[in-house]
Ligand code: ADP
């Protein structure tokens with residue numbers, strides 16, 4: 001199938017604080033990879049480096065055979081990596097449909113009609129097509145996050161990155177978002193997910209990556225990582241988390 005991205009020796013420092021250290025990480029087309037680890041271990045920074053919201057300090061991100069960090073125009077790459085944030089990041093002044101079409105029109109240069117057709121299709125997928133005219137403030141957290149997922153999908157990303165997509169939600173709304181994510185995983189979408197929902201991660205992931213202090217300590221199938229962790233740090237984390 002081939003790798004969507006291949007990250008080699010990636011590092012990221014903020015001042016003298018080295019937050020990511022020699023990260024080697026690749027994702028195959030159609031693969032669902034979940035990144036777990038304690039708060040502060042560098043999970044968000046890794047996702048933000050993958051879609052270049054942060055510029056890595058060193059290393060390579062290979063995309064279609066090229067190290068994109070050496071390219072001048074990073075926007076060309078960025079638009080292929082979708083992101084779903086903990087805090088939704090919807091445009092509050094715009095209705096649901098506009099939220100899902102603006103990027104398509106501005107960045108992908110799609111016509112209004114085409115953008116709306118694509119947006120409506122994904123709003124159906126996430127069960128939010130009846131809310132096209134609603135503004136974000138009229139929606140629950142779970143509904144907002146489902147719109148954010150539809151917006152990201154509408155950009156036809158090569159991979160969708162999720163940074164703790166259910167952490168800001170009331171408990172009763174977590175399930176509806178996880179259900180949508182599970183369907184997407186089963187549909188063959190390439191996904192990189194940061195979450196503390198361990199049962200969910202075990203159920204939907206092809207691979208689990210455990211990070212600690214800016215390093216990938218261990219990775220493997222859900223069964224390998226959850227039932228038979230090799231490293232002491234993984235065992236200690238899982239004992240606290242499970
Ligand atoms: P996680 O998502 O695993 O909780 P983060 O990637 O958010 O971890 O953070 C890893 C470390 O990097 C933390 O010590 C955090 O304080 C630091 N950090 C993250 N972003 C910045 C930033 N923009 N400036 C300075 N330090 C940062």
Ligand code: MG
Pocket residue numbers: 043044045164
């Ligand atoms: Mg984080």
